[in-house]
Amino acid sequence: MRDKFTITIHDVNGAKQYTLKQIVKKYILYFIGFIILFFIVSTSVIYFLSKEVMELSQKKEELLKQNVKLLKEKIALKQSINEKTSELRELSEKVKNIEEMIGLIPEEKKDFSKRVKELSLTSGQIYHMFKNIPNGSPLKNTIITSRFGYRKHPVNGQKDFHPGVDLRAKVGTPVFSTANGIVEYAGRKGAYGKMVIIQHNYGFKTIYGHLSKIKVKTGDFVEKGQLIGFSGNTGLINGPHLHYEVRYLQRPLNPVNFIRWKKLSYKEIFKKERHVRWESLIKGITLNLQPLIPEQQ
Incomplete structure (x- = not known):
């Protein structure tokens, strides 16, 4: 058991x-x-x-x-940026007033329309003006995707001033000079990516940004309609396109006015672009095209 x-x-x-x-x-x-x-x-x-x-x-x-600390720092940084932006706008207004005082910006006058009518040019002068001052589009097909002026940046989302226009263009689209001039710069530069800057006569300058290839070199003389490169996707960009600027005495102008500028209605731009001293410019064109008078023996 x-x-x-x-x-x-x-x-x-x-x-x-x-x-x-x-x-x-x-x-x-x-x-x-x-x-x-x-x-x-x-x-x-x-x-x-x-x-x-x-x-x-x-x-x-x-x-x-x-996270709370970082959020506070971000808010403080944003406030600082807004304050600096406000100060910059005030400074821009002051610069504008100084430009008006020294004559870089023509003052508004009652007889402006009358003076525009008096700015008549010969066919030779018009031809010379359209050869040496930016006009027309740098692309064969022009579709504007982002206009001139303040906007929300498509990449960083911040509101900033857009000094040119963006034109729809696939990578490899030919880009042409919009006037005769000298290549001031051809290479890569910051947010512009691969870019070309052309210095034209009478104080004008054009800028072509986000290129994929550059076909000119610094110091080259280019003619209106000459191939200078191909559009691309370089620099700070959210998709392939061409960034195009027109400047006068370093001041950005609305490129749309120059893209739409036609010989048959050449006086229209005199009304749209008041920042250019057209009267003085046309006087210079007239003097340049005057036939040389031989000195008397």
Whole structure:
């Protein structure tokens, strides 16, 4: 009977005895041991996970504090930028007033329309003007995707001044000079990517940005309609196009007025672009085209 043991249970009906084998006793003891071990392991795991949760919560609080600090710095930086932008606008207005005082910007006068009518040119003078002053489009097909003036930048999302126009063009579209001139710069430059700057007569300059290839070199003479490069996707840009600028004495002008400028209605630009001293310019053209008078012996 060594391999058996007896369990006695007492109740109201008396005592009852159950005889079990020793192996069953071992199984019961093993089960109890397993339960105790499971409880110990579960308690340890719960404690470890609770500790991890506490550490993660602390890290989360630290990250939230850092985010709040960064947000405050960002707000302060934005306020500083807005203040500087406001100061820059005020300075631009002051510069504009100074330009008006020294005659770079013609003053508004009642007889302006009358003076425009008097600015009549011969066919030779018109031909010379349209050869040497930017006109027409640098592309064969012209579709404007972003206009001249203040806008929200398509890449950084900030509001800034767009000194030219963006023209729709696939990579590799031929780009042509819009007037005779000298290549002032041909190469890569910041947000413009690969660019060409052409210096024209009478204080005008054109800029061609985001090119994929450049076909001219600094110092080259180019004629109106000459190939200077191919449009591309270089610089700070959200898609392939041509950035085109027209400047007069370093001041950006609206290129649309020059793109739409036609010989048959050449006087229209005199009304649209008041920043150019057309009267003085036409006087210069007239003097340049006067036939040379031989000196008397």
